[in-house]
Amino acid sequence: MAGDLSDDTWQDLYEGIERVLPVRDTSTQRQELARLARVYRRLDDDGRAGFLRRAAAHLGVDEDGARRAAEALLEDPADPAAQVALRRALTPRFSDLLHLLTGLDGGVKLLVDLRADLRHLARGELPMVEAELEGHLATVFDVGLLELERITWGSSARLLEKLIQYEAVHEMDGWEDLRDRLDADRRCFAFLHPAMPDEPVVFVEIALVTGPPTSLGELLDREAPTCDAEDADTAVFYSITSCQRGLAGIHLGTELIKTVVRELQRELPHLERFVTLSPIPTLRTAALDLEEATRAELDDGTWIDGDDAGVRRQLLRATARYLSTRVDGRVPDPVANFHLSNGALVDAVHWRANTEDYGLERSWGVMASYRYDPPAIAANAATYAAGGDVAVSEDVRALAT
Structure with missing residues (x-):
């Protein structure tokens, strides 16, 4: 049964963590950490948030040790031993716990869920824990x-x-x-x-x-x-x-x-x-280059079962412009930005491509195609990352003009 994290339960877990962090006996570590994992899985949202906050507070950087290491490095910045000592001193003990949990049966999945909880329950509150978890998982999930x-x-x-x-x-x-x-x-x-x-x-x-x-x-x-x-x-x-x-x-x-x-x-x-064949999830909420009357007609939906020639022409042109124009350095639609960052080009926009309710609600049924041309993927990605022109097909370029 899910529950909160009592002071006694936290103290018991914390003492167990303190026992295993300096130990090099794998079986002892796994036995203690398996208990921690079981307790964490049973906690409700408040209990999990409490665990994360307490772990950040009690398993952070040794401030006195970091100060001494920094002073030693300032005396001789080229001293390799002082450099290593400062790096170690700035590594929170929470990081050691993450490495130990990784080797636990089900430990990798636990860490993934731990970060999901952190982002959901305490996002922005614990920057050191966030950085350590993201960096550790990026290594564990290296391609x-x-x-x-x-x-x-x-x-x-x-x-x-x-x-x-x-x-x-x-x-x-x-x-x-x-x-x-x-x-x-x-x-x-x-x-x-x-x-x-x-x-x-x-x-x-x-x-x-x-x-x-x-x-x-x-x-x-x-x-x-x-x-x-x-x-x-x-x-x-x-x-x-x-x-x-x-x-x-x-x-x-x-x-x-x-x-x-x-x-x-x-x-x-x-x-x-x-x-x-991709959705354009932000299209309907975007500031598109549309006449006010056209926007009103699109929103009232009369075109769905009637004459759509007028709204079709204007919306497809506005969509082509939207998907090929940067705002603050990137194309604002997240799906478009994802594919363009990966080296694709905007190949086509399609009318009535998704007439399910969710497709009409998101983008009046319009979808986009992005093309991955293997010889051009790397160059397209580099150009997009450098702020160059958004790669588009000739059809999309003509439609946008």
């Missing part, structure tokens, strides 16, 4: 330590269940929907961590089609005929989902897309295009 796995209908039931649970872009309607998304003309790839074999870190869903699609319905229609993967010329990345809230800001989706492009090139060398 070189992750495993790329193609998810198929034959994958473990627990892993498949997680895909249904975590899918955040286009919700799955149960097992049959999942089965359709794993059909012969579909691909699903995930990054997994060896310490979390049934917990996807991030996954991407791909449709293999002939010619780039213009609507989401083409891809999600369960009654549509299956395309032979050998006949497909286009790979459409239509959903990418980061599954672990505690890994927010650790940009694994970037590496997943690049890795999957290479994997698809190896498996299906005849593919000509790698594109997305």
Whole structure:
């Protein structure tokens, strides 16, 4: 049963932490830390926030030791021993606890959830803990330590269940929907961590089609005929989902897309295009270059079942401008910024691409395609990072003018 963190419980946990931090006996450490993990899992939100705050207060930097080390380094800034001593003195003991927890059964997942709790319950309050956790998890989840796995209908039931649970872009309607998304003309790839074999870190869903699609319905229609993967010329990345809230800001989706492009090139060398069909979640709330009457007509929805020629032309032009114009150094839509930062270009904008309620509410049904051209990915990413022109196709450039 979940509960708060009493003073007695904290004191008991703290004394256990103090016992194991200096110990080099792994079995003793794991026994004590396993108890800490069990207690933490049973805490409610208030209890978890209390644990994080107390851990930050009691397991921080040794201020006196840091002062002495700094004074020693000031006497001889070139002294390697003094440099090492200051670095050690500035490392909070909380960092040592993180390293010990990593080796615990289920410890990596615990740390991921710990950071999710920190961001949710005490965001901005504990900067040292935030920095240590983010840095530690960035190392633990370095792309070189992750495993790329193609998810198929034959994958473990627990892993498949997680895909249904975590899918955040286009919700799955149960097992049959999942089965359709794993059909012969579909691909699903995930990054997994060896310490979390049934917990996807991030996954991407791909449709293999002939010619780039213009609507989401083409891809999600369960009654549509299956395309032979050998006949497909286009790979459409239509959903990418980061599954672990505690890994927010650790940009694994970037590496997943690049890795999957290479994997698809190896498996299906005849593919000509790698594109997305992506939402534009900020479009409806953006300050678009639209006439007031057009905006009112879009919002009242009469065009949905009527004549849409006027609003279509104006909205597509405004969307092309919105996706190719920087504000404060970046394109304001987060999905666009993600793909442009990864080296894609804005390839097309599509009218009535998602006419589900959530698509109309977000962006009046408009979606965007971003194209990953393998030879140009690195150059596009570098240009975007340096503040250069946003990479767009000729069609989008013409539409925006």
